[in-house]
Amino acid sequence: MVYRSLVRPILFRLPPETAHELALHSLPLFCKFVERPFESPMLNTDLFNLRFRNPVGLAAGFDKDGVALESLAALGFGFIEAGTLTLHAQPGNPKPRMFRLAADQALINRAGFNNSGAAAFVKRVEHRRPDCVLGISIGKSKITPLEEATADYLGSFELVYKFADYVAINVSSPNTPQLRELQQSEQLTSLLVELQTRNRALQKRHGRLTPVPLLVKISPDLERRDLEMIVEVIERLQIDGIIATNTTISRDHLRTDKSRVEACGAGGLSGKPLTTRATQMIAALYRLTGGRIPLIGVGGIFTAEDAWEKICAGASLIQVYTGFIYKGPSIVRQINEGLVEILRREGFAKIDEAVGSRAKEIEGNR
Ligand SMILES: Cc1cc2nc3c(=O)[nH]c(=O)nc-3n(C[C@H](O)[C@H](O)[C@H](O)COP(=O)(O)O)c2cc1C
Known part of the structure; x- marks a missing residue:
């Protein structure tokens, strides 16, 4: 309540990126006033040999450099995905690059992986791990040509390996030129083969019992045949999971004036307008994989009903x-x-019992 009546009106007067920076850096102060996180054994989820205290995570891009991971964990997140990190530190696209579409409860951003680089991240989090599962998202540096993308990802992977509970391979940001081409069959296969090979080598070197779980984050703008291909590659290469979805380049069905939307320019759209698209994609993926590959659902979640x-x-x-x-x-x-509350109402004892329970119906609503 205090956020909506007091904090948000102040933050929303500021340019979106200034508000974001301010919020991120004042979190440690603010955290002292938050209630203890809500806990329930009904929400515990075991996946990828990890225990998640609840299924609600913070998506990649919010704390790219890992400056507030401990405070964010104190808010009660079950997991946080830091990054997207790149091998080379980079400033991202020129500002302004983040826009609010309040009438649509949406954002448009073309941040372009502004981050201080994987090595700097590792130095920062080495002694300051958050008290929840930590995923680390890696992407391609802008200066690296697409043909050399694999080496760039491998460089980041080596650096973050020891600190990540899972690693998310981001091949779906619309804001790094050509990045989404890595979702095509040949490119995706060669990238993931190399990452898995390195993963197994590092496992031996570090004496881990299992490799680090690798997940691939995909775009909501893919066609059905792209999904089929991606699932085939992911199953063949024993990738652990899929994160669906990133932001969309579509501008369909918005309430905001067309001229205002156009004035924002290029970038990925997130929030409410993405809800249904992302949910349908998850249903399609669940059906294509027969529920064998864990999915992380993201895109336009505002309420428990959206999450459900x-x-x-x-x-x-x-x-x-x-x-x-x-x-x-x-x-x-x-x-x-x-x-x-919903679990009790619907007669489920735990979250995992409900996973995919309406996939067929939801996919059919396309
Ligand atoms: C400002 C901004 C920056 C983002 N940066 C990243 C990023 O670095 N890596 C990534 O995988 N996704 C990034 N995303 C995408 C989100 O992680 C998420 O997939 C997307 O916004 C859809 O979820 P939402 O509707 O809850 O925002 C970013 C989103 C926003 C709004």
Whole structure:
């Protein structure tokens, strides 16, 4: 409530990126006033040999450099995906590069992986791990040509390996030129083969019992045949999971004036307008994989009902970004409390029992 009546009006007067920086850096102060996180054994989820205390995660891009991971964990997230990190530190695209479409509860961004690089990240989090599962997202540096993308990903992978509970391979940001081409069959296969090979080598070197779980984050702008191909590659290469979805380049069905939307320019759209598209994609992936590959559902989740819809479509875990901006830190508790209520109402004892329970119906609504 305080967020919506007091904090958000102040933050929303500032340019979106300034508000974001301010929020991120003042979190340690703010955290002292947050209630203890909501907990329930009904929300515990075991996946990838990891224990998630609840299924609500913070999506990649919010804390790219890992400057506030401990404070974010204190808000009650079950997991945080830091990054996207690149091998080379880079400033990202020129500002302004982040825009609010308040009438649509949406954002447009073309941040372009602004980050201080994988090595700097590792130095920062080495002694300051958050008290929850930590995923680390890696992408391609802008200066690296697409043909050399694999070496760039491998460089970041080696650096973050020891610190990541899972690694997310981001091949779906619309804001790095050509990055999405890495979702094509040949490119994706060669990238993932190399990453898995390195993963197994590092496993031996570090004496881990299992390789680090690798997940691939995909775009909502893919066609059905692309999904089929991606699932085939992912199953063949024993990739551990899929994160669906990143932001969309579509501008369909927006309430905001067309001229205002156009004035924002290029970038990925996130938030409410993405909800249904992302949910349907999750349902399609769940059906294509027969539920064998865990899915993390992300895109336009604002409420427990939104999260429930993603879970019933096939997501074992969910993430928020834009909903967190619009609703504030209490969104974590609201979703978790709401999920427990829904589980009780629907007669499920645990989240994992509900995963994919309505995938067929939801996919059919396309
Ligand atoms: C400002 C901004 C920056 C983002 N940066 C990244 C990023 O670095 N890596 C990534 O995988 N996704 C990034 N995303 C995408 C989100 O992680 C998420 O997939 C997407 O916004 C859909 O979820 P939402 O509707 O809850 O925001 C970013 C999104 C926003 C709004």
